[in-house]
Every structure is written in C-alpha cells, then in structure tokens.
Amino acid sequence: MHLKHIPLAALMLTLLGACDRTGSRADGIEVAIEALPVGTAHEHDEGHHTEQATAKHSSDRYVTFRRGDGMKIDLQLGLVNLVPVELQPCDSLTMRLHRGLEWLSPLSSAHAHADHDSAASAGPIDVVAGHAQTLGTLAARPGRYCALVAELRPGTRAAKHGGGLDTTLDGAAIGVAPCYYPTTVGMSDEEAAAVTAHSCIQAKAQDTTRRLTLPFPAGVVLDAANTDLTVTVAIHYEAWFEDIDFATLEHDAAQQARLADNVVAALQAWTDRE
Secondary structure (H helix, E strand, O other): OOHHHHHHHHHHHHHHHHHHOOOOOOOOOEEEEEEEEEOOOOEOOHHHOOHHHHOOOOOOOOEEEEOOOOOEEEEEEEEEOEEEEEEEEOOOHHHHHHHHOHHHOHHHHHOOOEOOOOOOOOOOEEHHHOOOEEEEEEEEOOEEEEEEEEEEOOEOOEOOOOOOOOOEOOOEOEEEEEEEEHHHOOOOHHHHHOOOOOEEOOEEEOOOOEEEEEEEEEEEEEEOOEOEEEEEEEEEHHHOOOOOOHHHHOOOHHHHHHHHHHHHHOEEEEEOOO
C-alpha cells in the first residue's frame, strides 16, 4: 500500500472499530423464519357442507375464495418450497465500509450477514393448512438488516394430508390443485355458493431455483442487546391465480411461469419488531 493512503485507511478502520464496539462479535444471534398463509377464507369445514359436496373433490380439505374477476376457487393443495438463505444488510455507510475494506483488517470477520449453516426448513409450505409453519432458523452476525433473501427451489418432499392428490413437488418449487367454477364470474357470493359445475386440475411450476429479496417494513438491528428476531413470510394465496387460464395451466409453460410470478408477487415479509 502506498504511504499516502495509510491515514485514510487508518481513519476508515477506526470507524469500523467504532461500529464494531456495538457487539459485532456477540454470539447467539438467531433469527427464526416462519411462513403464514393469508386469505379471507377459512379452511373447509365439513360441518357446513353436505356429503355430496365434500365428495366432489379429491380431498376433503380445501380453502374457498374468489379471485379478482369473481371466479370461485376451491384450493385443495398449495405447496411452495421456499428456503431462507440470509438476511440482507441495510445499505448504510457502515455496511459499505465493511464491504469495501474487508481486506484491510481482521475486523472483516464482523461483516454483517447471515450464516448459511442454519437449521433447515421443515419442508414445503402447505397454505391449505391455514397456520404458521416454520422455515427454520438463520444464525446472523450483528448489524442492521432490511430484507430476507430466500429461494424458491425445486423439491421432492411430500406435504401431509394430501388426500388422493399428488403431494410430491417432483422437481418443481410450486404445486397446486385448484377446483374452479367458470360460471361464477360476476355472480354474488350467494349465487356462486349454489353453483356446482366445476373442473379440477393439478399443476406444478418453477423447475429452476429462483432467488428473492423480501424487504422488511423497517430495518432491524441485531447485536449483543438484541439477539432474537422472528421473520414472518406472509403468503397471500388468493392472488396466485389472477389472469391464469385454468384450462391450459397443467401443460402450458407460459401459464406455469405466470403462476410462479404470481406466487412470488404474493409474498411479503415482516418482523416481530414492527
């Protein structure tokens, strides 16, 4: 290094050291990640359906809702293989100094990021289950974080309680089994509830890994005094089928790509600091 650069480097290292005194070498910071299905409908209740109505689907467990154009949908299966990867640091001066000067100092070991050696996800998210599901944990280093980085990954694991449906993802990141009622567009809820004519399909999407960044409403600090954090990924499943052609979804790659885009757009992250 040229001698004329030493004072500047020393100043930057001093700044990094000052930042590091907030507890950058603290151990035990753990971030829990969970997924929460979000919809206006509740899980299918057998007490409110006749035996004939229950028998019309492959599974007696489903959620009912209407998409934007009013078409009624009974979603029997909704699987998403979403894997947390890391927390994304906020783009602050301190973070930029850490990134740009890692090679100058042993303080580089305190660079803020989430460790990849973390607890694994319990399996694909099942939105029809209707309750929060764990996606594992991330061991994080001290810093200020503004987003969760996750990946949609092709999977093979099966979800529980799939009934007569194929619950393996089999090389896809998303698996769905909707029953749809084409004639209910434009009907009132009461009219749509009386319609019985419907079709049921199964489809899978996203056979390659896709990395996503899900921003938090506000940055969160992890340090020696703030070692615990829970990040919730909300999955708004009712938005999955907007502008989807159900008649071609099973075999049309373009429709499956649109489904994957809709699933991604329907993800939202927040923390228990909000």
